[in-house]
Amino acid sequence: MTTSVSWRHAVLGLGFLILAGVRASQGAPVWAVVFVLAGAANVWLALRGEARAGVPTVPADVDPREVERERARCVAALRKWQVLALGGALLAAGLLAVEPPLAVLGAAAALFAVLRCRRVRRYAATLAPRPSVAPAPSPPGASRHPAAVR
Numbered sequence: 001m002t003t004s005v006s007w008r009h010a011v012l013g014l015g016f017l018i019l020a021g022v023r024a025s026q027g028a029p030v031w032a033v034v035f036v037l038a039g040a041a042n043v044w045l046a047l048r049g050e051a052r053a054g055v056p057t058v059p060a061d062v063d064p065r066e067v068e069r070e071r072a073r074c075v076a077a078l079r080k081w082q083v084l085a086l087g088g089a090l091l092a093a094g095l096l097a098v099e100p101p102l103a104v105l106g107a108a109a110a111l112f113a114v115l116r117c118r119r120v121r122r123y124a125a126t127l128a129p130r131p132s133v134a135p136a137p138s139p140p141g142a143s144r145h146p147a148a149v150r
Helices: 007-025 029-048 064-098 100-125
Strands: none
Touching: 007 029, 064 100
């Protein structure tokens, strides 16, 4: 059995354990316990590894048009969330100059939109792959580059 290690969680766990040691040496046992628990949780996540799903399987009764409609819906939703994330980031930057405490709200809105983008992208990855279509053969003597028009 092979175990994959999530290095991101391993590094975070090590950092939390180091921070727990620093807090314990400074005389803050409550924070030391909190950081030990956070470090232990990240070490557990690192050893658990990320379960990778294989290539999505296509059920036999899937309508390719329905998959394409769903893929188009995902692309539209992804664009909407990307625009909202950009708007939230710009709002946060503007509020940072005018009223810094309110910039947190814009940043939170941008972060929420980025997380929704990620969720839509992950969902779209589960859709059946497009069937590979071989390009049409070009007539003899024709250039393969569209810019080379005679």
